[in-house]
Amino acid sequence: MNNELSDSIKDKLTRKLISSHNMGDFIFEKLTLLFTVSVFLLVILMGYEMYQGSRLSIAKFGWGFLSSSTWDPVQEIYGALPIIYGTVVSSALALIIALPLSIGIAIFLAEIAPDWLEKPVSFLVELLAGIPSVIYGLWGIFVLVPWLRQSVEPYLSEKFGYLPIFTGAPYGFGMLAAVLILAIMTLPIISSISRDVLKSIPYSQREAALALGATRWQSTLIVLKDAKSGILGATMLGLGRAIGETMAVTMVIGNRALISPSLFDPSYTMASVIANEFTEATSQLYLSALTELALVLFVITIVINALARLLVWSMSRKWKTS
Amino acid sequence: MENKLMDSKYFFYRKKITSSIMMSLTFIAALAAIIPLIFIFYYTISKGVTYFNFNFFVAMPKPVGESGGGMANAIMGTLILIGLGGAIGIPIGILSGTYLAEFGNNKFGFLVRFMTDVLSGVPSIVVGVVAYTMIVIPMKHFSALAGGIALGILVIPTITRTTEEMIRLVPSSLREAGLALGLPKWKTTIAIVLRTAWKGIATGVLLGLSRAAGETAPLLFTALGNRFWSTNIGQPMASLTVYIYDYAKSPFEDWNQQAWTAALVLILLISILSLLFRIITRSKYKTN
Amino acid sequence: MDIKLSIKNLDAYYGKTKVLHNISLDIPKNKAVAIIGPSGCGKSTFIRCLNRMHEVVGGSITGSIMMDNEELSKKDPVLLRKRVGMVFQKPNPFPTMSIFNNVAAGLRLNGIRNKKIIAPIVEKCLKQAALWDEVKDNLDDSGANLSGGQQQRLCIARTLAVDPEVILMDEPASALDPISTTKIEDLIFELKKDYTIVIVTHNMQQAARVSDYTAFFYIGELVEFDVTSKIFMSPAKKQTEDYVRGRFG
Numbered sequence: 001m002n003n004e005l006s007d008s009i010k011d012k013l014t015r016k017l018i019s020s021h022n023m024g025d026f027i028f029e030k031l032t033l034l035f036t037v038s039v040f041l042l043v044i045l046m047g048y049e050m051y052q053g054s055r056l057s058i059a060k061f062g063w064g065f066l067s068s069s070t071w072d073p074v075q076e077i078y079g080a081l082p083i084i085y086g087t088v089v090s091s092a093l094a095l096i097i098a099l100p101l102s103i104g105i106a107i108f109l110a111e112i113a114p115d116w117l118e119k120p121v122s123f124l125v126e127l128l129a130g131i132p133s134v135i136y137g138l139w140g141i142f143v144l145v146p147w148l149r150q151s152v153e154p155y156l157s158e159k160f161g162y163l164p165i166f167t168g169a170p171y172g173f174g175m176l177a178a179v180l181i182l183a184i185m186t187l188p189i190i191s192s193i194s195r196d197v198l199k200s201i202p203y204s205q206r207e208a209a210l211a212l213g214a215t216r217w218q219s220t221l222i223v224l225k226d227a228k229s230g231i232l233g234a235t236m237l238g239l240g241r242a243i244g245e246t247m248a249v250t251m252v253i254g255n256r257a258l259i260s261p262s263l264f265d266p267s268y269t270m271a272s273v274i275a276n277e278f279t280e281a282t283s284q285l286y287l288s289a290l291t292e293l294a295l296v297l298f299v300i301t302i303v304i305n306a307l308a309r310l311l312v313w314s315m316s317r318k319w320k321t322s
Numbered sequence: 323m324e325n326k327l328m329d330s331k332y333f334f335y336r337k338k339i340t341s342s343i344m345m346s347l348t349f350i351a352a353l354a355a356i357i358p359l360i361f362i363f364y365y366t367i368s369k370g371v372t373y374f375n376f377n378f379f380v381a382m383p384k385p386v387g388e389s390g391g392g393m394a395n396a397i398m399g400t401l402i403l404i405g406l407g408g409a410i411g412i413p414i415g416i417l418s419g420t421y422l423a424e425f426g427n428n429k430f431g432f433l434v435r436f437m438t439d440v441l442s443g444v445p446s447i448v449v450g451v452v453a454y455t456m457i458v459i460p461m462k463h464f465s466a467l468a469g470g471i472a473l474g475i476l477v478i479p480t481i482t483r484t485t486e487e488m489i490r491l492v493p494s495s496l497r498e499a500g501l502a503l504g505l506p507k508w509k510t511t512i513a514i515v516l517r518t519a520w521k522g523i524a525t526g527v528l529l530g531l532s533r534a535a536g537e538t539a540p541l542l543f544t545a546l547g548n549r550f551w552s553t554n555i556g557q558p559m560a561s562l563t564v565y566i567y568d569y570a571k572s573p574f575e576d577w578n579q580q581a582w583t584a585a586l587v588l589i590l591l592i593s594i595l596s597l598l599f600r601i602i603t604r605s606k607y608k609t610n
Numbered sequence: 611m612d613i614k615l616s617i618k619n620l621d622a623y624y625g626k627t628k629v630l631h632n633i634s635l636d637i638p639k640n641k642a643v644a645i646i647g648p649s650g651c652g653k654s655t656f657i658r659c660l661n662r663m664h665e666v667v668g669g670s671i672t673g674s675i676m677m678d679n680e681e682l683s684k685k686d687p688v689l690l691r692k693r694v695g696m697v698f699q700k701p702n703p704f705p706t707m708s709i710f711n712n713v714a715a716g717l718r719l720n721g722i723r724n725k726k727i728i729a730p731i732v733e734k735c736l737k738q739a740a741l742w743d744e745v746k747d748n749l750d751d752s753g754a755n756l757s758g759g760q761q762q763r764l765c766i767a768r769t770l771a772v773d774p775e776v777i778l779m780d781e782p783a784s785a786l787d788p789i790s791t792t793k794i795e796d797l798i799f800e801l802k803k804d805y806t807i808v809i810v811t812h813n814m815q816q817a818a819r820v821s822d823y824t825a826f827f828y829i830g831e832l833v834e835f836d837v838t839s840k841i842f843m844s845p846a847k848k849q850t851e852d853y854v855r856g857r858f859g
Contacts, residue, residue, distance in 0.1 A: 022686070028508030032421035036434050039418050039478060043437050046444070046452045053455045104351025112345055113352075121352055128359045130592070132536025134563045135585045138570045139362050142369075142578065184358045191355065215341035237443065244445025246539040247567060271447045271539070278451070278543045294451040298444060305443030309436065495702040499765070501666060503716040503772055504692030513719050517706050 047298065054292035056285055065292060071257035071268075073277070078289035080296070082257040086267035090175060090249065091242035093263075094182030099235055102187055103224075106194035106231075111206075111220050122192070129188035137251030140181050145172035145252055152176075153264055164261040176263040177252040182245060186238035193237060197230030197315060198223060233311030240304040244297060246271040270297045370586030372579050378587070383549055383565075389576040393584055395551045399466070399560040400535060400591065402553060403545060406470025407534045411477035412527055416516075418478075419485025419523075424511060426486070435486075442479035449475050450540035458544060466552075466559035469545025473537060477530035484526025488519040528599040532592045538563035562588045612639035614776060614806040615660060620673035622655050622664060628830070629655050632673075635825055635835045637776075642798060642807040644821035644838065646814060648853070651827040653810040654699075657778045660808065661694040662687040677776070692720070695774035699781045701761035703753035703768070709736075710749040712764055716772035731771055739767035740797050759790020766797065777801065779809040783816065795820050814854055818842050826850045 057065060061078060068079025105125065109118050149172030156166045201223050209219035224231070254266020255276055270293045281287040381392030418438075422431050453472035458464055492515050500510030516523070538561075541547075546558040547568065553559075562584050569581035615637040622630035630652045637643050645653045658664040659671055662682060675682040682690060703712050711718075713732045722728060732749075736742040741763040745756070753764050762782055769777060779798070783791040798807060798820045811817050817824050818838060825835040826849075834841060834850045845851045 022506075024506050024508045028511065029421075029425055032417045032425070035414050035417035036421040036426075038414060039441070039482065040434050040437050042475065042478075043441055045456075046448070049452050049455045050448075053451075101351045101354055104348040105355055108348035108352045112348060121356070124356050124359055125352075128355065130532065130536075131359075131362060132538070132563060132585075132588060132592075134536070134538040134566045134570075135362065135366065135588065138566055138581055138585055139365055141570050142582075143361065143365055187355050215337050217341035217344045218337070220344075240443045244443075244447065246445065246447040247563075251567070251570060271445055274447050274451060275539055275542055278454070279546070291451060291455065294448050298448045301443050301445055301448075302440050305440050306436070308443075309439045493702070495698055495700060496704060498663060498666065498696075498698065499702045499704070499768075500715075500719075501688075502661060502663060502691055502696035502698075503719070503768065504688055504690075505716070505719050506688045509719050513715070514704055518704065520706075 047295070050291055050295040050298060054288050054295050056288035057292045058288075060285065061289075065289070066296070069259060071273075073281075073286055076283065076285055078285070080270070080289075080293060082259045083268050083270055083273050083293065084296075085259050086175070086253070086257075087243055087269040087271075090178045090182055090253070090267065090269055091239055093175075093179040094186055094242050095235060095239055097179065097183035098186045098190055098238060101183075102190035102194060102234075102238070103231065105187070105191040106198055107220055107224075109191070109195045110198035111216070111223070122195070125188045125191055128184070129192070133185070133245060133247040134251075136181055136185060136248035140177060140248055140252040144180060145177050148172045148177055148180075157264070165263050168260070168262040168264045170264055171254065171266065173252055173254040173266055174262075174264050175253065175260075175267045178249045178267065178269070179263070181248045181252055182242045185245060185248060186242050189241055190231075190234045190238040193234035193312065194227070194231045197227045197234065197312065200230070200315070201226050227315070229311045230315035233308045233313075233315065236304050236308035236311065240301045240308065243269075243304070244271055244301050245269075246275050250275045270294075366582060366585050366589060369579065369582035371583075373583035374586055378580075378583055382551060386574070391580075393560075393562065393565055393580070393587070395548060396560040396562045396565045396584065397587065397591075398551070398553065399545070399548070400562045400588075402555065402559065403466060403469050403473060403541070403561055404531055404535050406466065406555060407473030407477055408527070408531055410471055410474025411481060411530060411534075414474075415478045415481025415527075415530070416485050416523060419482040420489060420511065420516065422482065422486040423489035424507075424515075435483075438479040438482045441475075442483075445539070446472075446476055446537050447539035447542075450542060450544055453540065453544045461556075464544060464546035464558045466545045466555040466557065469541045469559065469561070470555065472540035472544050473534040476537060476540065477527075477534050480530035480533070481523075481526050484529070485519075485523050488522030488526070489515055491522065492518045524599055528596055532595050535592055535595065536563060536588065538567055542567075562591070613637070614639040614677065615808075616674075616676040616679075617660075618674045618676075620656075620659065620671060620675060622652070622659055622669060622671045624655075624667075624669050629669075630659070630671075631830045633832045635832060637806060637808060638823065639806050640802060640804065641822040642802040642809060642820050644817035644824045645808065645810045645827060646812075646817050646824060646853070647827035647833075649812075650829075652830040653827050654780050656827065657696075657780060657808050657810055660776070660778055661691050661696055663691075663696065692716075692772050693774055694776040694778060695769035695772060696778045697762070697765050697769055697780065697782045700785050701758055701765050703756070703761050703764050705752065705754040707753060708750045709745050709753050709756070709764060712753040713767045713771050715768060720772070732767075735767040735770040736764075738770055738801070739763045740793060740800075741767055757790070759786045759793060762786060762790070762794060763797065766794075766801075770801075774805065776806045776808065779807065781810050781812060784812060791816070814842070814856075826853060828853070 057078060065078065065080055067081055069081040070077050070079045071082060109122055113121060149170050153170030157170060160166045205223055205226060206219045209222045249269050250272035253269065253272055255268055255272060256266040257268045258265060274290050274294055278290050281290055378392040379397060380394050382394055384391030422435060449472050453468045457468035457471060496514055496518060497510055500514040541561050541564050545561060547564045548558045548560040566581045566584045569577040613636045618634050620630060620633040621628060633656065645656060647653055655664060659675060664671065704715060707715060710732055713735055714728045717728055717731060733742065736745065741760060744760060753761065756764060783794045795816060798809065801807060821838045824838040824841040826833045826841065828849055834845060834847050841850060842854055845854060
């Protein structure tokens with residue numbers, strides 16, 4: 001009797017345990033799922049919020065917002081063309097400088113440097129990525145810009161003044177300063193991802209080339225060919241960073257919505273317009289136009305990043321499966 | 323014929339010389355990357371030390387025109403903002419990373435992984451705009467909370483992805499050992515898998531938070547800034563980065579100087595953050 | 611003879627691939643049963659069916675496994691695994707836990723927190739696993755710093771702490787040096803007084819030394835199951851004889 005009773009209690013306890021165990025697993029999975037879904041929803045919510053915020057501006061200007069070249073808060077006319085121009089040109093020029101350097105660094109780190117040199121150099125390059133953007137800007141204002149104003153720009157306009165890109169007064173603040181800072185800032189991203197891409201290519205590829213009598217450089221060229229799509233992906237990630245970079249650019253680019261061929265002239269980027277004018281936006285339409293700029297920036301960087309990730313990802317998959 | 327060409331000394335030397343030149347160029351590229359780093363550190367330290375004293379950490383900013391003063395409020399503000407960002411970003415990041423590693427081998431997992439990658443590429447200023455429309459507008463005033471949420475969103479992708487990667491690195495033999503002891507999956511995951519992976523996860527958290535500490539753009543129109551002492555997260559709050567921005571643009575030379583000191587303090591803060599984590603995570607037990 | 615585990619017509623699958631074919635055998639209580647056979651014959655899969663770890667890696671089974679006349683598939687796997695412990699091929703102590711906490715892990719995580727209860731159990735299990743004398747002065751050290759053989763005995767102690775009825779061992783000594791192997795074998799000899807042991811092994815001498823019964827598996831089928839001495843001295847099947855005489859495998 002007593003035994004039976006304790007058995008039935010034991011049975012009950014066991015059953016309770018069973019259900020609580022399964023319940024625990026169930027709750028655990030659903031709880032983590034909930035947070036995962038929240039990340040997913042967050043991205044969608046961000047897009048939605050900005051779309052809502054920019055409806056006023058979209059209704060008023062339509063596609064003209066992107067093609068009209070007057071940005072005049074006083075008249076309440078908002079055309080983003082010069083701003084888009086400034087964003088595209090500053091990022092593109094920065095990449096033209098940063099890309100060859102980055103590939104050089106990546107080759108140096110992945111193919112040439114011995115271990116004892118690779119580690120500290122990699123560390124320093126990554127340190128460059130860790131410096132807050134506002135400190136780049138600070139350095140830009142007080143070191144880079146005066147140097148450009150006093151030495152570089154006068155020299156360039158004297159020697160190459162016949163080129164339209166080197167005309168105008170040497171302010172220091174302007175496109176050139178922004179391009180240089182963006183180049184420094186994108187360098188660590190492109191080079192460290194490219195290095196990883198190069199390293200993901202099996203060593204046997206190089207051995208095969210070297211065994212055929214190739215020099216180090218020739219074998220590197222073969223590896224670079226294999227790494228093409230990965231490096232393209234890395235470049236696009238760098239582009240995404242350059243397009244969205246805010247503080248450093250705002251601090252040195254001069255902040256004027258202007259389309260000018262000269263690198264000495266001030267310019268504006270989408271991110272720097274928002275940083276500069278958002279708190280000053282007094283009217284609903286002004287705020288809406290700035291939010292629309294943020295939306296455009298959001299969409300552009302999403303597209304660029306998606307493409308970049310796909311490239312890097314397909315690249316790493318290729319070598320994993322083979 | 324062709325073999326002869328390849329064997330010719332001319333071709334051989336040209337090939338060798340090209341190789342040496344190109345290899346040296348890559349070395350120069352590496353140097354070129356390090357030069358700006360040295361410059362930035364050199365200026366931050368040499369210009370920053372001028373005001374780097376005890377007073378800077380405990381005194382409040384002086385009104386316009388008066389020299390001296392400190393940034394006690396901004397240092398405190400930055401710490402609070404990182405704390406808020408962490409409080410929001412760390413749980414979301416770790417739990418979603420755990421989900422992706424443990425249950426995420428399906429289409430939904432792939433999609434979320436892609437979304438977090440995309441989110442990590444969204445410019446921080448855009449996150450600031452979103453925090454403004456979602457929190458500042460309904461609350462009708464700027465607040466540290468809005469800034470903290472913006473920073474929280476920014477740290478999520480880093481933490482999610484490192485958590486996932488670190489959990490995947492835990493050998494499945496440990497998971498099996500846990501299950502074979504009669505532990506349910508959730509306990510195995512928390513007590514054994516996460517416990518084994520936590521150093522790596524902490525590194526990811528550190529990385530995310532130290533980036534957040536250096537963010538300016540998402541704070542400009544969320545936490546805004548504050549010339550006074552405030553620890554109320556419902557109100558505007560000062561931060562080192564916004565101070566650096568404001569003081570760098572200002573026409574007062576004294577403030578320009580203080581911007582450098584704030585930059586030095588910020589870099590030190592980020593370094594301390596990483597040092598602190600290294601101390602916390604330095605336990606006597608190995609993580610393979 | 612009491613039967614602890616009774617396996618009838620067991621088929622095991624990985625996805626659609628059938629890896630075990632129609633296995634039937636009875637495992638007697640408080641005896642050591644050795645599972646021998648060449649690599650890839652399904653030995654590990656077989657014992658992983660006995661604590662339902664097979665399904666953790668996406669496997670499935672048909673047929674019946676009864677423990678004390680209860681169907682395993684009807685039991686909660688979590689509760690089952692407390693009664694059927696497992697020691698793995700490679701020692702896998704929890705690297706972030708001390709020696710003490712490794713042994714206590716199963717208890718703690720099953721809700722027993724009182725150190726007064728835990729400490730004596732830990733000591734008892736470490737003694738049972740013949741590890742106590744080597745580690746009693748540094749119980750707070752990391753389990754990962756022990757030698758391979760010590761780690762494996764730690765894993766055995768960890769398994770014992772949950773007080774299982776059956777212990778499954780998947781080639782527990784294959785990653786160890788000869789001296790550690792001898793220690794583990796002595797240990798198994800001691801443990802079978804109180805526990806039912808199923809041990810997978812590559813090593814026929816080991817099977818002969820520690821087990822009471824031996825099952826010979828070949829390509830997913832049970833060829834022969836009998837008293838160990840019979841399997842090694844006068845096996846009924848030609849295949850078994852060839853294997854134990856070292857003619858293949």
